[in-house]
Amino acid sequence: xxxxxxxxxxxxxxxxxxxxxxxxxxxxxxxxxxxxxxxxxxxxxxxxxxxxxxxxxxxxxxxxxxxxxxxxxxxxxxxxxxxxxxxxxxxxxxxxxxxxxxxxxxxxxxxxxxxxxxxxxxxxxxxxxxxxxxxxxxxxxxxxxxxxxxxxxxxxxxxxxxxxxxxxxxxxxxxxxxxxxxxxxxxxxxxxxxxxxxxxxxxxxxxxxxxxxxxxxxxxxxxxxxxxxxxxxxxxxxxxxxxxxxxxxxxxxxxxxxxxxxxxxxxxxxxxxxxxxxxxxxxxxxxxxxxxxxxxxxxxxxxxxxxxxxxxxxxxxxxxxxxxxxxxxxxxxxxxxxxxxxxxxxxxxxxxxxxxxxxxxxxxxxxxxxxxxxxxxxxxxxxxxxxxxxxxxxxxxxxxxxxxxxxxxxxxxxxxxxxxxxxxxxxxxxxxxxxxxxxxxxxxxxxxxxxxxxxxxxxxxxxxxxxxxxxxxxx
Ligand code: HEC
Numbered sequence: 485x486x487x488x489x490x491x492x493x494x495x496x497x498x499x500x501x502x503x504x505x506x507x508x509x510x511x512x513x514x515x516x517x518x519x520x521x522x523x524x525x526x527x528x529x530x531x532x533x534x535x536x537x538x539x540x541x542x543x544x545x546x547x548x549x550x551x552x553x554x555x556x557x558x559x560x561x562x563x564x565x566x567x568x569x570x571x572x573x574x575x576x577x578x579x580x581x582x583x584x585x586x587x588x589x590x591x592x593x594x595x596x597x598x599x600x601x602x603x604x605x606x607x608x609x610x611x612x613x614x615x616x617x618x619x620x621x622x623x624x625x626x627x628x629x630x631x632x633x634x635x636x637x638x639x640x641x642x643x644x645x646x647x648x649x650x651x652x653x654x655x656x657x658x659x660x661x662x663x664x665x666x667x668x669x670x671x672x673x674x675x676x677x678x679x680x681x682x683x684x685x686x687x688x689x690x691x692x693x694x695x696x697x698x699x700x701x702x703x704x705x706x707x708x709x710x711x712x713x714x715x716x717x718x719x720x721x722x723x724x725x726x727x728x729x730x731x732x733x734x735x736x737x738x739x740x741x742x743x744x745x746x747x748x749x750x751x752x753x754x755x756x757x758x759x760x761x762x763x764x765x766x767x768x769x770x771x772x773x774x775x776x777x778x779x780x781x782x783x784x785x786x787x788x789x790x791x792x793x794x795x796x797x798x799x800x801x802x803x804x805x806x807x808x809x810x811x812x813x814x815x816x817x818x819x820x821x822x823x824x825x826x827x828x829x830x831x832x833x834x835x836x837x838x839x840x841x842x843x844x845x846x847x848x849x850x851x852x853x854x855x856x857x858x859x860x861x862x863x864x865x866x867x868x869x870x871x872x873x874x875x876x877x878x879x880x881x882x883x884x885x886x887x888x889x890x891x892x893x894x895x896x897x898x899x900x901x902x903x904x905x906x907x908x909x910x911x912x913x914x915x916x917x918x919x920x921x922x923x924x925x926x927x928x929x930x931x932x933x934x935x936x937x938x939x940x941x942x943x944x945x946x947x948x949x950x951x952x953x954x955x956x957x958x959x
Contacts, residue, residue, distance in 0.1 A: 527568070528698040531558045536624045537911045540564040540666065541700060545629030550771035550789045553818040553826055554604070555632035557693055562700050563609050563630060565672045569662040569720055571703055578644070578688075578705065582658075582726035585649030592704055594647075595690065598639040603685055605710035605822035606633050606791045607717060610740055610761045613857075613866025615914070619750045620954065621863050622925045625914040628769055628870075633791070633824045636708045638689035642682045645724075650678075653728040657681040659707055659718035660725070666906050667933025670734035674718050675727070676709065680762075685710045685822070688721060710822035711793045713761045713865070715740045736760060742860040749859035764793030765867040766853060768800050768827070768845035775872040780879065783832045786813075788870075790845035791824035798848045800827045806840035807855070807869075813843070833876040842871045898940040899947055903929070912952065919949040 536542040543562040549555060578590045608631035615625030624630075645657070658675045665671050680686060687708040689697060697703040702719030709716040715735070730736075741758035768790035773779060786804075790797045796819075801810040816826035833839060846852040857868035895909065903912065917925065922945050930936050936944060 526698065527700045528557045528560075530560075530562070533559070533561075534627075534629065535910060536626065536914065538908050540567055540907065542624050542911075544626055545632060547628055547769070547771055547774060549629055549632070550769050551787070551826075553633065553816065553823070554693060555634055557634075557695065557698055557701070560607075560632040560634065560692075560701065561609065561630045563624075563714060564663070564700070564719075566663040566666050566669070568700055569664060571662065571699065571720070573704060576704055576722075578722065578724065580645065580648040580724045580726070582724075583651040583654040583728050584645075584726055585651065588648045590644070590647070592690070595639050595644070595688065595705070598643050600637055600690075601640055601685075601687055602635060602637045603687065603708065603710055603822060604633065604635050604820040605685075605708060606631060606764065606824050607708075607714050608764050608791070610713035610715045610864045611862070614863030616866055616868075617857065617859060617863045619859075620916040621861060622915055622917055622921060623863055624911065625916075630714075631791075633789075635693050636687060636689040637691040637694075638687040638705075638708065640684060641686045641688055641707070642684065644688060645681065645726075648726075650726060654678055654726045655729055656727045656731050658725040658727060658731050658733070659721050660723040661702070661718050662720040662722045669932045672718075672735055673731070673733045674716055674740075675731035675733070675736055676707075676716060680709065680712070680716075711763055713740075713764055713793075715761060739862070740864070742862065742864045746858045747860065751861075753861050761864050762793075764791065765865050766790075766792035766795075766797060766845050766847045766851050767867040768797075768843045768853065768870060770841060770843050770870050770872055773841075773872070773874050776874070778875045778877050779833065780877060781833070781836065783830055785828055786831050786841060786843075787826065787828035788843055789824045789826055790843075792845065792847040792851075795847040795849040795851070796821060797825055797845050800825075800843055800845045802829045802831075803842040803844075804831055804833070804839055807842055810844070836876050836878045838873060838875050840871060840873050842869050844869045896943070896947055898937075899944050902934050902936045902940065902944055905935075906933075912948070915952050916954050917949070917952065918954045919945065921954070922948040922952075 530543055532546060534544040534546055536544055541562050541564045545559050545561050549559045576592055581587045611623055612626050612630035614623050615627045656675045656677055658673055660673045663672060689706050689708045691697060692701055697706060705721045707718045707721055738755055740761045741755055742761055743753050743758050747753050768788055770788045772787050786802055790800045800813040802813050803810045813827040813829040819825055844853050853867050853869045855869050857866055926945055
């Protein structure tokens with residue numbers, strides 16, 4: 485199976501994580517109170533999501549979400565580095581400054597007067613699939629669903645920049661959202677090179693799937709950079725700063741970088757040998773059947789979605805014999821330059837038994853998905869061939885995989901005090917890290933403001949390494 489890991493029990497852990505957090509999660513939404521926010525700025529009640537973190541809010545779409553062309557907002561994944569900001573529309577301004585002819589400060593009404601453009605595009609988190617890498621690295625342990633396909637509508641960034649007029653010295657465009665850093669964490673600011681900023685499909689979106697942007701998706705204004713990873717799609721955009729040189733911020737120079745060339749799994753790579761994550765990679769997902777399902781005899785349908793970054797997906801091939809033979813899947817009719825495509829294939833299993841199913845997408849430039857994922861230190865851009873196992877029974881009864889129960893124990897008081905003020909334990913219990921990795925992770929949290937006394941640091945690291953140590957996840 486190489487590194488294209490087959491998961492069976494992870495989904496079960498997640499569903500129990502979800503029920504554990506559900507009450508807190510919904511009371512959080514209630515506490516935010518739609519009444520204190522202007523119309524259209526409410527958070528959406530999400531349905532059946534895998535909760536990676538309740539605060540900051542990080543939600544993953546389960547595999548069954550891959551069955552529609554447009555992902556409903558209720559099922560759309562959420563990624564937040566910081567807490568969701570308060571938004572007052574009356575006070576909202578978009579300030580444009582830096583290497584411009586004149587500084588401007590635009591209201592939402594000003595933006596609504598510009599030509600409105602619509603694009604259907606896949607938004608995928610750069611870290612989607614991080615949880616499938618071996619060896620594992622710290623970070624949210626996304627598996628498949630930190631991705632969705634939506635209809636974005638808004639104004640061209642180029643039209644907005646024209647209102648300020650770029651100087652010849654302009655090189656990069658930096659976007660700052662209204663989210664405020666947690667503790668001493670660096671502010672989330674990201675830059676686009678000028679040619680991407682001026683690209684005709686780069687938008688500042690005001691709406692998503694025909695509704696005003698929901699608060700958790702960046703209301704009232706977010707960047708849409710079709711074909712590029714989600715870290716470039718800044719939410720709650722308030723300030724645009726045009727620079728005469730490359731931007732040096734933390735989220736450009738340290739985070740969201742991956743090695744130019746393949747590196748040995750587990751090795752450390754310095755930031756200078758890495759480049760920023762930009763284009764998404766060609767990828768396909770099997771939405772149905774699910775890993776571990778028991779199918780009845782007779783015809784079955786294998787279906788899923790496929791997308792890519794630079795060049796459109798040309799084909800999806802499916803194997804039902806662990807990669808020995810392949811057959812082309814049939815595409816659904818919906819398509820768009822940056823949208824995902826639905827695909828399906830009829831399959832009549834030759835008899836009862838266990839089958840390994842794989843799906844592999846290829847783009848129009850011939851780039852295709854690897855069988856073994858090349859490793860990178862932060863676990864970005866995972867796109868190895870999706871592989872699942874199913875059984876075919878003699879009898880007719882089909883079964884979905886049964887959910888298992890996972891337990892979690894008590895936490896020592898010094899750990900609670902040090903680690904559970906900015907976020908819950910959810911971001912911690914999903915990690916599988918060595919002692920050295922935990923040591924670095926705790927140091928990072930101390931830099932961000934975690935109240936760890938020098939004399940308790942070791943015991944916290946020991947506790948974490950003991951309970952959430954590096955070991956293969958259960959299959
Ligand atoms: C001052 C606030 C704060 C405290 C206290 C804190 N953290 Fe965090 N931690 C954060 C924030 C903010 C994130 C989310 C960062 C993101 O999503 O980009 C985070 C994320 C994490 C993650 C997910 C992986 C990652 O690096 O993003 C782990 C694991 C984690 N924290 C462990 C801990 C541990 C262990 C402690 C106690 C030693 C701790 N945290 C205390 C702010 C804090």
